[in-house]
Amino acid sequence: YRIHGHQHPEIPFNNPDQPHLTADEIHRGAVRDMYNYCFQNDLSQVWAYLWNRWYNPIQWKLWVRAPEPAIPRLNTTMIVESLWRNIKHRDLAEFNRPRLDLVTHIVVTNVLPRVKRRLDYIRGERRVGRGGEVAGWQKDFRSAWKDFSRTDEHRLVAKELAIRKTSKTSKNRAERLEQMAAEGEREPGEYYTDLEKWVCSCPAFLISRFLLCKHLVREANAKLNNKPL
Known part of the structure; x- marks a missing residue:
């Protein structure tokens, strides 16, 4: 189900005979x-x-x-x-099954002004000249990029240390350590990457929130000589 939703004709499969599928082929599959x-x-x-x-086909x-x-x-x-989550827990938290006219009033008087202020921040039209606030997704993107830039050994050790720092009685601790050991022994796969289209055939890219994977990030870093843009 998750894979079906993330597949796209531009994202290649790790199959040299048929690296790409059309939208109809993805649907039928x-x-x-x-x-x-x-x-x-x-x-x-x-x-x-x-x-x-x-x-x-419609849905x-x-x-x-x-x-x-x-x-x-x-x-x-x-x-x-x-x-809707913000409206429900922030603006309508004190109301149980509010009337439609009340909801409309709250949206017009509370929600829309807040959204407009936020858009002004994003577009740089509020407090011109001051540094803009870094969005949460930007911090997550930077963290993901830095993580993918590290070697497999470095990433594996960091994950293992994070697990070992947890309590010995924590749930699934032993299983997770076994998975880390198996991951360290597994041979790295070979995947098709294309920096121009920014696609990769690895499973991690398919479900990535930011369309990132270690193969693309490392190839991009090598092309940039590990220097920031």
Whole structure:
């Protein structure tokens, strides 16, 4: 399900014979995968729901990347859900099942002015001349880039140390350490990368929030001689 939503014709598969699929091929493959899973597990009602609400051609275009010409970075409902969460817990926290006219009044008088101020900050039209605030996603992007820039050994050691610092009675601690050991012994894979299109065939790129992976970041760093732009 997660992979189906992130696939895109521009994102290559690690298959030299057919590195790219069209949007229709991605849709047919996703439908086939989900149908086979439901058929093998006798989930007829689940398949009926998935087809009617998610995988039929009309609904499919509303939540996946594949139909778009460019690779979308944001999920379909991410911004709407975030805005509604703020309204619900910040502006409507003291109201139980408020009337529509009250909600409209709060949106007009409280929410929209706040959104406008935020947009002014983003567009540099508020407090001109002062340094802009760094957004949370920018900090996360920088952290992800720095992490991918490190060697596999460095990243593996950092992950293992983070696990070992947890309590010995913490849940799944032993299993996570075993996974780290297995990851250290696994041979690195070979993937197709394209800096011009900024795509990679590795699984990490497919589900990355920022369309990043260690292969692209390291190749970009090498091209820039590890110097900032």
